[in-house]
Amino acid sequence: MKRLFLATTVVALGVTAVFALWVTPPRAEQGFDAVRLLYLHVPTAWIAYLAFGITALASLLWLVPRTRDTAWDLLAGASAEVGVVFTALTLLLGSLWGRPAWGTWWEWDARLTTTAILFFLYLGYLALRRTGATSDERGKRSAIAALIAFADVPVNYLSVTWWQTLHQQGTVFNKNLNVQIDGSMAFTLILAVVAFTLLYGYLVLERFQLAQLEEGREARELELAIAERLRTEHSEVVPA
Amino acid sequence: MTFLRDALLVAGKDLRIERRSRVALQQIVPFGGIVVMLFAFALDSDRTLLRQAAPGLFWAAVLLAVLLAVGRSFSIEEANRARDGLRLSGLDGGSIFLGKAAAVAVELFLLEVIVGAAVVVLYDVSIRGVVVLLCAAVAATLGLAATGTVYGVLAGGLRARETLVPLLVLPAVMPVMLGATRSFQAALDGTPGDAWPWVQLLIAFAVLAVTAGTVAFGPLLEEA
Amino acid sequence: MLGRFPALAGADLEVDTGEVVLLSGPNGAGKTTLLRLCAGLLALRAGEAEVLGVDLAVEPRRVRRAVALVGHETFCYDDLTVAENVRFVARSTGHTTADADGALEQVGLARVMNVAHGRLSQGQRRRLSLANALARKPLLLLLDEPHAGLDEHGREVLEEVVRAAPGAGCTVLLASHELDLARRLATREVRIVAGQVHPMPVAPAPTAPAAQAAPVEPELEART
16 A cells, blocks of 8 residues: 555656656746756645644644544654655755845745744754653643644744745736646646655655554553563562 | 732742842843843944844844743752642642743843843944834733743753753744834834834734743643 | 653552551652652553542542642742742642741741741751641642651651641551651551552551541542
């Protein structure tokens, strides 16, 4: 089942690569091939935020007593680990693309800046996950941290937007919801998003299963310890 | 309402400890002052540049000081297992949160007045738009104190708490940094009207932070 | 749970109002864990536990105000005076300053009311813990190695407190290594070894006043 998933992902990525590199034309006004980076940058940005959303959702499900399950905590962690990588990629690609487009390696525009803050929120969250003693304690603290950070992102975005606007306003959609870039580019972009989402899903699945194995090993060790305790020293009761 | 009375009790306790130990006054405020000087060296004591950058530099210094204040607020709970004492008191988590955050806020106000004076003197700033400055400062301080207190209890008792709290707090309070700096800039530029959207943002942030803290503090105080 | 290892597994215990139960046993057997569980500080992983009519699996926090835990640490703030600390405990649990001052009298610490906690000796700190407990007027008194660090006078105070407890409708759980001293005070002894509870032959009953009938019988049963 997982292999099918992996295969689909690889195929989707392959097709995307073909479209991105050969089928679509280079952007006329910006007149260079670097626009093809868009096919990477937009999907990675989408994944960066999607992953964070999944982390927040999984955290919420963990916090609610009725749906509490260690699996949600592990999923939150797995999604964050994949997400932080994609966030770093987004920033890197944004910078690489921006250089020819803006003339600088960095611009303090709303979206890129918010993504940079998101990157640090991720790092804090992941650092927090590494200090918890028991899985319950870790689960609770990181879940609350994730939700606070999740609520913080729109506030950050709002404030940064008021502060700066330079990023290409809605390359795909403008206010009237018309697609601004032409047919084959739009198609490739959507294809890329789908392919990358599949990639994200596969990576999270792998990481999640790994985390489950780790948890399982700890649980077994715990059971052994309990059995030890109950068995030994049973005859140790010495009347004073 | 016992809720508020309990919060006052906790705030009073924290402030009384500060009055005895004088850590905020003798360590954190001077820290703020040193940071102000640090920035002056960083910008080559360029008068014009410093005056222009004053709002941002002031709030950067305050943000760094918040980290120390919050760290102190929770380190007093570590000794003698006072944290367990708080749990055993049966005080509502929300009350404890409000009390501790309020105490941090009071210390911050004190710091802002003193460090603000230092900025005015060292960066050659003329004060205008006092009403805006005050409103922005109050809202920003409440937001900072509340956010810091939430992360303080969240990381309390964990390994590497001292380095973890700054990493958690600073990205989260970027909106406050932006809002406070822009408001102060507008006030000092003589266009206080421009500040109001930012002040509203600061107020909204403070409300969110206080709400989140009141709800989350109790569960976070528990061991697991 | 201590980290990943269960501290109490297979413990069965029932205690009635007004009893003074001695918990004996080697270090690491689970005595402290049991006491902290009864105080509502620890989460119950499996089994049932009911203290003062409150189900610990559901809402452990409700017992806290009615319970007093005297452990190795005082839960106090070093910068505050003895009086300020005890009054904080009293007022945060819904009692009065007078209750606090009375408790200090009872343990003989009234002389050092205005001394900072950080400057107290070990013996004084142990008595302060007792004062904190008394100021809360608990229904269940949990004593973890209370004899340790107490001098002659302190031990007399401890004995008075424990003897007076049943008369005030208070039940006592006492964990101790000082078996001679403790057995004089206890109505019953129970030995805890490797997380399991083993009742001991009943010691000669001390002259404790008959237990008052309480509206709810405290019951503690933790079993995996």
